[in-house]
Amino acid sequence: xxxxxxxxxxxxxxxxxxxxxxxxxxxxxxxxxxxxxxxxxxxxxxxxxxxxxxxxxxxxxxxxxxxxxxxxxxxxxxxxxxxxxxxxxxxxxxxxxxxxxxxxxxxxxxxxxxxxxxxxxxxxxxxxxxxxxxxxxxxxxxxxxxxxxxxxxxxxxxxxxxxxxxxxxxxxxxxxxxxxxxxxxxxxxxxxxxxxxxxxxxxxxxxxxxxxxxxxxxxxxxxxxxxxxxxxxxxxxxxxxxxxxxxxxxxxxx
Amino acid sequence: xxxxxxxxxxxxxxxxxxxxxxxxxxxxxxxxxxxxxxxxxxxxxxxxxxxxxxxxxxxxxxxxxxxxxxxxxxxxxxxxxxxxxxxxxxxxxxxxxxxxxxxxxxxxxxxxxxxxxxxxxxxxxxxxxxxxxxxxxxxxxxxxxxxxxxxxxxxxxxxxxxxxxxxxxxxxxxxxxxxxxxxxxxxxxxxxxxxxxxxxxxxxxxxxxxxxxxxxxxxxxxxxxxxxxxxxxxxxxxxxxxxxxxxxxxxxxx
DNA sequence: TGAGATTTGTTCGTATGTATC
DNA sequence: GGATACATACGAACAAATCTC
Numbered sequence: 237x238x239x240x241x242x243x244x245x246x247x248x249x250x251x252x253x254x255x256x257x258x259x260x261x262x263x264x265x266x267x268x269x270x271x272x273x274x275x276x277x278x279x280x281x282x283x284x285x286x287x288x289x290x291x292x293x294x295x296x297x298x299x300x301x302x303x304x305x306x307x308x309x310x311x312x313x314x315x316x317x318x319x320x321x322x323x324x325x326x327x328x329x330x331x332x333x334x335x336x337x338x339x340x341x342x343x344x345x346x347x348x349x350x351x352x353x354x355x356x357x358x359x360x361x362x363x364x365x366x367x368x369x370x371x372x373x374x375x376x377x378x379x380x381x382x383x384x385x386x387x388x389x390x391x392x393x394x395x396x397x398x399x400x401x402x403x404x405x406x407x408x409x410x411x412x413x414x415x416x417x418x419x420x421x422x423x424x425x426x427x428x429x430x431x432x433x434x435x436x437x438x439x440x441x442x443x444x445x446x447x448x449x450x451x452x453x454x455x456x457x458x459x460x461x462x463x464x465x466x467x468x469x470x471x472x473x474x475x476x477x478x479x480x481x482x483x484x485x486x487x488x489x490x
Numbered sequence: 491x492x493x494x495x496x497x498x499x500x501x502x503x504x505x506x507x508x509x510x511x512x513x514x515x516x517x518x519x520x521x522x523x524x525x526x527x528x529x530x531x532x533x534x535x536x537x538x539x540x541x542x543x544x545x546x547x548x549x550x551x552x553x554x555x556x557x558x559x560x561x562x563x564x565x566x567x568x569x570x571x572x573x574x575x576x577x578x579x580x581x582x583x584x585x586x587x588x589x590x591x592x593x594x595x596x597x598x599x600x601x602x603x604x605x606x607x608x609x610x611x612x613x614x615x616x617x618x619x620x621x622x623x624x625x626x627x628x629x630x631x632x633x634x635x636x637x638x639x640x641x642x643x644x645x646x647x648x649x650x651x652x653x654x655x656x657x658x659x660x661x662x663x664x665x666x667x668x669x670x671x672x673x674x675x676x677x678x679x680x681x682x683x684x685x686x687x688x689x690x691x692x693x694x695x696x697x698x699x700x701x702x703x704x705x706x707x708x709x710x711x712x713x714x715x716x717x718x719x720x721x722x723x724x725x726x727x728x729x730x731x732x733x734x735x736x737x738x739x740x741x742x743x744x
Numbered sequence: 745t746g747a748g749a750t751t752t753g754t755t756c757g758t759a760t761g762t763a764t765c
Numbered sequence: 766g767g768a769t770a771c772a773t774a775c776g777a778a779c780a781a782a783t784c785t786c
Contacts, residue, residue: 250509250553250762251701252773259687278751289775294752310752311782321684326735429733430575431685431705433513449685449703479683481580481735506762506772543764746786753781761773 245286254295257286261296262305262475265316274316276306303445322380324472327482330424330455331411332378332386345408348441349375350401352394359391362456362467370394374404377441385476387441390468397465410466422465428454431474442473449474508549511540513701515550516559516729519570528570530560576634578726580707581736582677585665599662603629604655606648613645616710616721624648628658631695639730641695644722651719664720676719682708685728696727703728 245256261269261282270276279297283290297314300306308314332345355363355371363371372392378385390410392400403413414422434448442450450471457466472479515523515536524530533551537544551568554560562568609617609625617625628644644664646654657667668676688702696704704725711720726733 247774250506250512250549252505254773255505260689263686263689280751291776292774295773297752308752309782311750311784313751313783323682427735428577429683429705429735431703431728433701433703435514449687451683451685451705474685481681481683508762546763549762748785750784751782754779756778757776759773759775762771764770765768 245288252295253288254292254299257282257288257293258296258299260286262300262303265305270316274318276314276316278313299445319476321476321478322385323480324386324477325480325482326424326427326453328423330427330457332409343378343380345376345378347374347376347401347405347408349373350404355391358454359467363391363393363464365393372397372400374401376404380476383476384442384473386470386472387438388468388470390466392466414465419459419465422457422459425456425458425462425464429479430454434471438471442471444473451477451479453479507542508546508553509701511536511542511547512550512553514540515554519559524570530568530570532567575730575732576639577734578640578731579734579736580678580681598633600631600633601628601655601659601662602631603627604658609645612708613721617645617647617718619647626651626654628655630658634730637730638696638727640724640726641692642722642724644720646720668719673713673719676711676713679710679712679716679718683733684708688725692725696725698727705731705733707733 245253245260247253249256261276265276276282276297277285279290279293282293286293297306297308301308304317304319306314307317351373352370353373354368355365357367359371360367360369365371372394374388374390374392376388376390378388397414397417397419399417400413403416404410407413407416411422414420430452431449432452434442434444434450438444438450439448442448444450451474453468453470453472455466455468455470456464457468459465515530519530530536530551531539533544533547537547540547551560551562559571560568561571605627606624607627608622609619611621613625614621614623619625626646626648628642628646630642630644631638632640632642651668651671651673653671654667657670658664661667661670665676668674684706685703686706688696688698688704692698692704693702696702698704705728707722707724707726709720709722709724710718711722713719
């Protein structure tokens with residue numbers, strides 16, 4: 237409530253003022269910084285509001301224009317490029333393509349890389365196999381409407397799901413690949429959610445701007461008998477996705 | 491895989507090199523940057539690894555020492571101040587104190603502020619009351635072992651749960667307050683998870699350093715009949731908490 | 745049609761902070 | 766520590782596009 241504007245930006249913090257202001261603006265655009273029509277206050281007003289020079293505000297705006305968040309038109313003003321955040325449902329039946337279907341026109345999953353390798357400790361533990369047992373590693377990326385939304389690294393028991401990489405390359409879907417390999421159904425056992433700054437690989441794969449945030453999920457899927465079939469670590473672009481965790485308490489309303 | 495060290499730090503990104511390296515080190519300390527004993531590589535090694543001058547690495551280390559992440563001892567080396575991330579379980583029976591109990595010795599919830607106010611649109615919609623209907627707003631903060639882990643703003647129907655604020659002030663628990671007000675049980679209906687940079691209020695309430703990340707959950711709890719009883723927005727310090735979402739695949743299935 | 749106000753875009757100059765060698 | 770290069774931030778002025786009356 238009672239925030240004073242003088243304390244808004246921190247100097248000598250190791251983060252340039254224009255970037256602090258860009259981050260702030262990105263956050264506050266939805267909370268009244270822009271008006272209902274998506275029009276931003278003029279640069280001079282923003283400069284006064286943040287207590288900085290107009291050039292500094294312009295640098296921040298330029299960064300957000302580059303990101304695709306804002307659009308500036310000479311003589312008219314600066315406007316918000318509206319883009320909604322996709323809802324990614326997490327439930328016992330979490331499936332990537334099902335979940336995002338209907339929210340975006342063009343949904344695409346791509347296999348970036350794959351290999352058969354000794355299972356690392358966490359993956360082996362989750363899959364219930366001995367560390368070092370051969371496992372299939374799948375590196376995939378998913379895009380909605382041409383924008384990358386997530387990057388996943390999955391592990392499968394190589395003995396049980398030998399043709400996983402080829403199946404995924406063909407079907408572009410984990411669900412369809414499982415089915416092709418004889419597994420008709422699977423369920424989500426657990427999901428651990430954390431968030432952190434995007435690292436260099438995230439910035440490249442998800443086409444993010446420095447300082448962006450990724451939501452990281454570590455998930456385990458099991459078959460109908462409760463045996464683990466997939467261990468995966470997925471990184472979501474936090475500004476493009478929100479996770480919707482359904483309680484089993486009901487789907488009555490809305 | 492094939493990451494070259496030259497691409498690790500980005501110049502003219504608006505973030506000073508020492509801060510980028512500090513952020514990187516904070517992230518990678520758990521992933522092998524420090525050895526098992528928590529000892530960091532010498533400054534010259536770090537400088538070479540990140541492709542920067544030793545002075546720049548020293549600035550980064552100084553920032554992390556200031557933050558309490560590292561501890562430097564002249565002549566001996568630099569060491570990690572270890573602190574683990576608490577697991578916050580999310581399920582149909584999500585309860586704050588139960589979830590964190592056993593992971594920390596000292597768990598404390600505090601009522602910061604409360605008021606009866608017209609319910610804002612989202613809260614009203616979730617609670618199934620008309621916008622503007624009187625609702626109780628609770629502002630709470632939770633600490634584990636003396637460190638703030640989350641900050642919540644909750645809304646309750648004022649008509650049904652009149653004594654909520656007083657009950658919470660006394661019991662310091664939502665579950666116990668509900669019980670005192672005649673609601674024996676409740677279930678988690680939905681949880682929406684997003685992540686963003688901490689704003690000024692987060693930095694203050696959760697005692698974070700600038701640039702830190704908060705995980706934001708928007709949750710709705712319902713009673714046994716499926717009627718909404720609580721709408722809350724909670725901000726977790728992302729470096730102190732991870733959310734554990736239980737699928738129902740492990741327990742009783744429907 | 746046009747004049748003035750508003751708003752973004754550009755170019756000077758200057759000072760300070762950051763990073764390297 | 767000193768020299769150098771570049772990024773960041775400020776200030777002032779002007780240009781170009783758009784809107785209003």
